[in-house]
Amino acid sequence: MPTSSRRRLAPPPIVAARPIELRVLGDFVEWLAASGGTLAVTTYNSGKLALFSAPDGTLTASYCSLPRPMGLAVSGNQLAVATRDHLWQLEIGSDSLEHAVDRAEVQTITPRQVNATGRLDAHDLAFDRRGLLFANTRFNCVARPSEHANFKRTWQPPFMAHASTAASTDCCHLNGIGVRDGRLAMATAFCERAEPAAWRAGDRFASGVLLDVRQNRVAVRGLSMPHSPRWHDGRWWLCDSGRGALATVHLKRETCEPVIELPGMTRGLTFVGDRAIVGLSRIRKRHILDAPPVRERWPRLRSGIAVVDYARGVETGSLEFVRGGREVYDAAFLPGVTAATFSTEAVGA
DSSP states (O other), rough: BBOOOOOOOOOOOEHHHHHHHOEEEEHHHHHHHHHEEEEEEEEEEGGGEEEEEOGGEEEEEEEEOOOOOOOOOETOOOOEOOOOSSEEEEESSSSHHHHHHTTOOEEEEEEEEEEEOOOOEEEEEEEOOOOOOETTTTTTTTOOOSSSOEEEEEEEEEEGGGGGGTTTSEEEEEEEEEEETTTEEEEEEEEESSSTTTTSSSSTOEEEEEEEEETTEEEEEEEEEEEEEEEEEEEEEEEEETTEEEEEEEETTTTEEEEOSSSSSSEEEEEETTEEEEEEEEEOOOOOOOHHHHHHOSOOOEEEEEEEEEETTTEEEEEEEEEEEOOOOOOEEEEEEEEEEEEOOOOOO
């Protein structure tokens, strides 16, 4: 697979960010305390990576500032974060998470490796058996970081195979990737067209697709700006974002069924036990990612995190971002980390 030429950019330092004004609803704090872990959330438009914990049943938060943080992925004691020009791999504490389960002290999140990517508009991240993967949205493909180039292409949708004129133009807005059994398996995109900026067309509210990577085909059509394909509990899930829905996938019927519709653009998804953790965004009117289907359904949209009992299709609690974090991109869970904060230790690319 081809690679791009490399343009090295030094990573910015990790610095503290202004807190987000929060409102707790339902059982969010009780659930987080019982989970025994920490929730990481990116708010890309306000440039913050947030960590939420509830040791002793009290909500605590730590924030750092990064340029346009988006996708998150966790593997062992690594937390990966996609930002505007870099892919960060952060170390969680000095020990593995398995040894951190019974430890009450605050775990430190420290940068250990940073890969310069340039302006690829990287969205979702995921770890497979070989390492880190990312949705390279600008180049309409799934890629890996490289020491010798900005990226190494690993897969692209079949409808992009002959789109040489759009090699460096976001055509389909490939944004989400999902791994199953250690292998890349699914991806989401806003459309299945190869013309430059085709995803910005007026039908984007119903032209979204779920892509089956292993079979190299479109698995589901008719989605509304989909994001965040995730394998959990023996089936695929995703955010049918423009409809504000958490949905489950029926591959044989080539359909998605909404489990719950929420008052926000759904984007960012992880699972903890019997709960789905769903990111919510208050998308601006007349913005390219404005979502009329969800905005017309709810008189007021929320930004933050919803905790959903997915078996019952019920929201049991939420953490609302009142001010300082209007648009969530992703959420990830750090098991066994009962409290966490960021290190300001510098690292070179």
